[in-house]
Amino acid sequence: MxxxxxxxxxxxxxxxxxxxxxxxxxxxxxxxxxxxxxxxxxxxxxxxxxxxxxxxxxxxxxxxxxxxxxxxxxxxxxxxxxxxxxxxxxxxxxxxxxxxxxxxxxxxxxxxxxxxxxxxxxxxxxxxxxxxxxxxxxxxxxxxxxxxxxxxxxxxxxxxxxxxxxxxxxxxxxxxxxxxxxxxxxxxxxxxxxxxxxxxxxxxxxxxxxxxxxxxxxxxxxxxxxxxxxxxxxxxxxxxxxxxxxxxxxxxxxxxxxxxxxxxxxxxxxxxxxxSTFDFTPPKGAKVTEGDKAGRTGGSDRHGDSGKSGKATGTPGKGAPKGLEKEGFDVLGKGWNSIAVLDSGSKGGLPTGSGSASGKAGDLSGFLGSLGDPVSGKFGKGTVFSTRLINALITDNGKVYVGAVDKAALVKAANEG
Known part of the structure; x- marks a missing residue:
């Protein structure tokens, strides 16, 4: 405190x-x-x-x-x-x-x-x-x-x-x-x-x-x-x-x-x-999707139908961290200047791929890059994505630095990291 x-x-x-x-x-x-x-x-x-x-x-x-x-x-x-x-x-x-x-x-x-x-x-x-x-x-x-x-x-x-x-x-x-x-x-x-x-x-x-x-x-x-x-x-x-x-x-x-x-x-x-505020019964005809004990989404059925729900695989949703260290992140800095560091596993910087929201082929890397700010330093090259509160640096070697800090702090952390 x-x-x-x-x-x-x-x-x-x-x-x-x-x-x-x-x-x-x-x-x-x-x-x-x-x-x-x-x-x-x-x-x-x-x-x-x-x-x-x-x-x-x-x-x-x-x-x-x-x-x-x-x-x-x-x-x-x-x-x-x-x-x-x-x-x-x-x-x-x-x-x-x-x-x-x-x-x-x-x-x-x-x-x-x-x-x-x-x-x-x-x-x-x-x-x-x-x-x-x-x-x-x-x-x-x-x-x-x-x-x-x-x-x-x-x-x-x-x-x-x-x-x-x-x-x-x-x-x-x-x-x-x-x-x-x-x-x-x-x-x-x-x-x-x-x-x-x-x-x-x-x-x-x-x-x-x-x-x-x-x-x-x-x-x-x-x-x-x-x-x-x-x-x-x-x-x-x-x-x-x-x-x-x-x-x-x-x-x-x-x-x-x-x-x-x-x-x-x-x-x-x-x-x-x-x-009665907390009572709920699925309306007739509603599509009901069940979540399994791993936090994944299971199959679904129509409420009132006789069909059984099938299981579908998926990635469990991660809860927002109470403390970054407890969630397995490396943390640089202290207090309000804390920066979480993780490895995206993606070498070469921003991901690329075909397809876009309109269904036409496109360069995802180019699109994401247009939203960010290219930076470079001892760490190499990367892109900083900024909001008014949370900023993130994705480097070309796959590292991600994120925190409620400015761009200069992210670049410094990457250089020192």
Whole structure:
């Protein structure tokens, strides 16, 4: 934990250990267990700019006390609406991303209701979610779209994904790949937990005034990197003064401008949701796809038909890492300047191949190269792909360097690596 103003790092580290222990004891989760879409999903999260109304007059509180308040929050029941806005500054791919995702699910025997593919939509744009939780065994997240809805429901041992647009259903169990690997951030609390468990002596943390979010009084906790070279500018977390629940999460980049991630409740209630909220039965005629215990997608059938599902092979979805080292990555640097290093196994730089989203032959290497920035150094040559938060360097010898750092930091890491 980071030292902030009058608190020392040892005290914060102790609070962090206590917070983690408390989290293990508490089962409350505000996100349906789902297959996370990768490192970026864990980093970027969800939710748009929400106007704060007023600065409530609240008792003074230190950063240490506010962190403890978050850690000790025992809220297990809630429901509400979360708005999500993500602006990574990604280029317009002209529908290529949707085409590739569609091909991946259809060609691999998958389902449009599989959360692995569906949650990639949250990486860009503005979205509205309805969330509900009733303890450790019941959670629901619904992504509201124009004329359609996608829902993830965890009820006991069952996890259901339902896409009303395609009338497809994905079903697995909470134990299929380990619950921790199936969690995806979907509320300000999820983002706050990820940030607060990661900060260290490279971070400044302080209380910076009050706010009102979704009609509730809140303290504003501000987290800032002390290091240069990171793409993270500051993180602001609005914490409910009564319950200690994070109500809003905003991450602004060091480059300035609009927030990369702005996630917050527009409405929230801490009353017990109706039990029927978590009930789900596949609609008649819906295509139901089963997930096996390895986290792979199995065959599918039509709900109500007599045919049995067949098994299809596939690659298990990897959960977003809680810590890069634990996931088998080599890590260079410290704190906000940490860079994950992996070997893609592809020599010669960017992959090449024929075929494109339009079905015409094309040079994939040339297309990807047009989106990146060629660089060179002691390591040789490579291409840097940049967003407003996460940047990656792919070298011609197959190494990949990725982190919330600028291009210069990636090149330096490759030279030293």
């Amino acid at each position: 980071a030292p902030y103003e009058s608190d020392d790092s040892a005290a914060i580290a102790q609070a962090d250990d206590e917070r983690r222990a408390e989290r293990r004891r508490k089962a409350a989760r505000y996100v349906v267990p789902v297959t996370v879409v990768g490192v970026a999903a864990a980093t970027i999260g969800l939710v748009p700019a929400l106007a704060d109304s007023g600065d409530p007059n609240l008792p003074k509180i230190s950063a240490q006390e506010l962190i403890n308040k978050i850690a000790n929050s025992d809220v297990q029941q809630l429901s509400g609406t979360v708005k999500i806005s993500t602006d990574l500054g990604l280029p317009d791919l002209g529908g290529l991303e949707s085409s590739l995702m569609s091909g991946a699910t259809q060609g691999g025997g998958g389902s449009s209701a599989d959360p692995t593919a569906k949650l990639t939509e949250l990486a860009t744009g503005t979205h509205t979610l309805r969330v509900a939780a009733d303890g450790p065994e019941k959670q629901k997240v619904s992504l509201l779209e124009s004329g359609a809805e996608y829902s993830l429901i965890h009820n006991g041992t069952d996890v259901w994904g339902y896409d009303s647009k395609s009338n497809e259903v994905y079903h697995s169990t909470a134990a299929d790949s380990g619950k921790e690997q199936h969690e995806a951030p979907a509320t300000p609390k999820d983002f706050a937990d990820q940030v607060l468990k990661s900060v260290d002596d490279t971070t400044s943390v302080k209380v910076d005034g009050t706010a009102q979010v979704a009609g509730r009084d809140a303290y504003r906790l501000v987290v800032k990197p002390k290091q240069s070279g990171t793409t993270v500018g500051a993180i602001s977390i609005a914490v409910d003064a009564k319950t200690g629940t994070p109500l809003k999460f905003t991450l602004t980049p060091s480059s300035g401008g609009a927030a990369v991630v702005d996630a917050g409740y527009t409405q929230v209630s801490f009353a017990k949701p109706a039990a």
